[in-house]
Amino acid sequence: METKNSISSYKIATAYIGTIVGAGFASGQEVLQFFGVFGIWGLIGIILITGMFAVFGYGIMKVAKKIKADSHLPVIREVSGAKIGYLIDIVITAFLYGAVVTMAAGMGAIFLEEFNLSQTLGSAVLLGLTLVTVLFGIKGVLSTLSVVVPILMLTVLTISVASIATNWGTLMGNLSWTATEQAPVPFWPMSALIYTSYNIVIAIAVLAPLGLMASDENMKKGAILSGIGLGMGAGIITAAILANVPQVLTVEVPMLLIAGQVSPLLRVFYTVALIAGVYTTAVACLYGFGARVISPESVNFKYLVVGASVIAFFLSGVGFSSLVGILFPAVGYAGLLLLGSLTYTMLKGYQVNFSQYFNLWRLPGVGYRKLLTGNEKEQNKRRRNKN
Incomplete structure (x- = not known):
């Protein structure tokens, strides 16, 4: 029975998955670069991330429960030490800001590919709305994340399954296809590890408090359900991408192209859901970045987020796919410090007396x-x- 201090495995899984599957994941660009370009080997890489998400997710919650941590900072310091922990916290803060830039570029790509409007206009509109929301009305928007993300993912998975069903023969013929020269991480097992790494860096902020509220059995079940859910989602999207190569390599938002081939009406619905996902993600990340640098109650908070938004506008000109290929691997490599420390901590807990x-x-x-x-x-x- 669930008590005040024990949440269900289902709630753990939904919180964990919801943290990782955002607008970048739903656009298809993230999955394309880390798995799709490797063909059938990318699908095998997804099997690896299924296990890693489960193992590392459980490990974080286990450590949090052991030291009674109510946030991610004590967990990071417990497994990595004060100095490395401080470095990892900087990486998390930088990634939050990088996500704002990436979402701005993503909105620019949507404006261009869906509405034939300027990318610059799309980025400016998103950052303007995001800034106003952070300064005046963030609470309502953050609460919509729990609604927008599931709808967005359900739409993406529906489109992917429909595309796979209608292009099954093409998918089977493309399994041997690869475009590794376009991969930000050139070796598929390493790509799977880096993908896991940068996602764990973000997910630890949610997983640590969950560990304090769940029983050991629920933590294990929740971690396993999360790994399976994330693996299945990434696998289905990868299969849909492989059923539509090489066309998807020419666009910034692969799922827009795939949705249009399935149904024009479904493409419209997906576009609306994706715009909502990009907006809510940008709001959450800009507020999260600002709050980690300075107290939201401080008078300087608004100057910080205004300045950060202006700089993000110029940085977004790099392009959505380029930012995904640069920012995410960079954070993933830095996050290996956390995964390495966490692995060592977990192994210490299973020492064999030799x-x-x-x-x-x-x-x-x-x-x-x-x-x-x-x-x-x-x-x-x-x-x-x-x-």
Whole structure:
């Protein structure tokens, strides 16, 4: 039975998945660059991330529960130490701002590819609305994230399944296709690891408090459900992308092209959902970035977010696909510090007592003979019996 201090595995899974599947994921560009370009090997890479999301998600919640952490900062410091923990916190803050820039570029791409309007206009409109919302009405928008994201993902998965069904023969023929020269991370197992890494860097802020509120059994089940859900979602989108290559390589928002091939009406619905997803993601990230740098109650908070928005406008000119290919891998490589520390911490919790074997190395002569030939007394007894 669920109590005040015990949340269900389902709630853990929905919170975990909801943190990771945002507008970048739903656009298809993120999945294309990290998995689609590797063909069938990308699908195998998705099997790897399924396991890694489950293992690392559970590990974070387990550590949080052990040290009774109510935020991600104590967890990071527990597994990485103060200095590395501080560095990882900087990476998280930088990624939040980078996400604002990426969403601005993404809105520019939507304006160009869907409405045939200027990318600059799209970026300016998004950042203007985002800034106004952060300064005057963020609470209502943040609450809509829990509604917008599920609708967006349901739409994306519906489009993907429909595209796979109508292009099954093409999908089977394209499994051997690759475009690794366009991959931001050139080796598919490493691409899967980097993808997991940068997503865990963001998800830890949600996973740590969950660990304090859930039982160990629910943490395990929730982590496993999350891994399966994220893996299935990425796998379905990757399959849809492979059913539409190489056409999807020529656009900034692959799912827009795929949606249009399935149904013009579905494309319109997807566009509306994607715009809402990009907007709410940008609002959450801009507010999160500002709040980590300075208190939202401070008079300087508004100057910070205004300045950050202006700079983001100019940076968004780099382009959506380019930003996904630069920012996400960079954060992923930096996040390996966290994954490495977390792996070490988790392994310490499952130590096997090898001391009985290591003691042999302290007695070179007798030790090696025991290891290789068994007990010396038994050896002498066998020799006497033989004689």
